[in-house]
Amino acid sequence: MEHLVVFLLHQDLTETLKSELSGKFERLIIALMYPPYKYEAKELHDAIKGIGTKEGVIIEILASRTKAQLREIMKAYEEEYGSNLEEDIKSDTSGYLERILVCLLQGSRDDMSGFVDPGLALQDAQDLYAAGEKIQGTDEMKFITILCTRSATHLMRVFDEYQKIANKSIEDSIKSETHGSLEEAMLTVVKCTRNIHRYFAERLYCSMKGIGTWDGTLIRNIVSRSEIDLNLIKNEFKKLYGKSLSSMIMVSKSLSSTHLIFCSHAHRHNYIISLIKNLRIVLSPK
Ligand SMILES: [Ca+2]
Numbered sequence: 193m194e195h196l197v198v199f200l201l202h203q204d205l206t207e208t209l210k211s212e213l214s215g216k217f218e219r220l221i222i223a224l225m226y227p228p229y230k231y232e233a234k235e236l237h238d239a240i241k242g243i244g245t246k247e248g249v250i251i252e253i254l255a256s257r258t259k260a261q262l263r264e265i266m267k268a269y270e271e272e273y274g275s276n277l278e279e280d281i282k283s284d285t286s287g288y289l290e291r292i293l294v295c296l297l298q299g300s301r302d303d304m305s306g307f308v309d310p311g312l313a314l315q316d317a318q319d320l321y322a323a324g325e326k327i328q329g330t331d332e333m334k335f336i337t338i339l340c341t342r343s344a345t346h347l348m349r350v351f352d353e354y355q356k357i358a359n360k361s362i363e364d365s366i367k368s369e370t371h372g373s374l375e376e377a378m379l380t381v382v383k384c385t386r387n388i389h390r391y392f393a394e395r396l397y398c399s400m401k402g403i404g405t406w407d408g409t410l411i412r413n414i415v416s417r418s419e420i421d422l423n424l425i426k427n428e429f430k431k432l433y434g435k436s437l438s439s440m441i442m443v444s445k446s447l448s449s450t451h452l453i454f455c456s457h458a459h460r461h462n463y464i465i466s467l468i469k470n471l472r473i474v475l476s477p478k
Contacts, residue, residue: 223415233269235412236277240284247373249408250281250293252395255380256388259299288332289373295340306345313346317353324369325358332370339378344385389421393428400440
């Protein structure tokens with residue numbers, strides 16, 4: 193019963209807000225009201241079904257989520273849109289980009305065990321070298337297979353071995369062997385493997401440095417990481433850019449939005465309710 197009431201309240205609030213708010217602020221509030229996974233499913237659906245596939249969003253979500261999270265996202269996607277996420281991605285992308293996205297989605301990355309086989313790590317590093325730097329052209333599938341099916345701890349070892357064999361970083365080889373969205377996807381996997389908090393810090397920084405990108409990347413990443421690792425991302429942000437994430441958001445955005453994205457989930461709900469009561473005040477022209 194309690195769940196039903198909460199659900200109805202949630203539905204009602206979301207609909208009310210959609211009709212009362214507009215633009216970026218609407219997008220932010222709606223993002224905050226979505227249950228986790230459904231929100232990521234929605235972002236993926238928007239990216240796939242919008243005008244022109246937004247590959248960056250798909251790459252970001254698929255490369256940075258764990259196997260268990262991806263399973264929940266796929267379930268939510270199917271429930272919300274009545275179609276299969278993998279099929280939708282396949283029909284909207286092609287070539288090696290399609291292959292790497294499907295491979296990431298299938299979540300064959302073993303991200304929990306922490307087990308590293310030094311012999312296999314060396315072999316993987318040699319295979320990567322033989323599939324790229326050593327030959328004319330590139331064996332893209334070899335890169336995709338190793339990057340998407342090995343655990344993060346294993347890959348860290350592979351990257352170290354690779355550096356010794358190739359005398360350059362795996363990132364530099366990916367940059368010279370691939371291009372476009374495939375390059376972006378592979379580099380994202382490597383970044384998330386090395387330091388996922390740093391990856392999100394960079395992504396947030398770029399979303400504020402760019403023109404007109406804030407409403408997508410900034411809102412999505414702060415909202416979706418807020419219950420997971422936002423504090424660690426904030427620390428990385430400070431380390432990388434010498435200023436706090438919130439101060440940078442505050443400079444470019446309105447104070448009320450900033451307050452909203454940084455408050456906890458429980459407070460957020462109350463805050464949103466108080467917002468509804470004061471909609472006219474909040475939305476009055478600046
Ligand atoms: Ca080559």
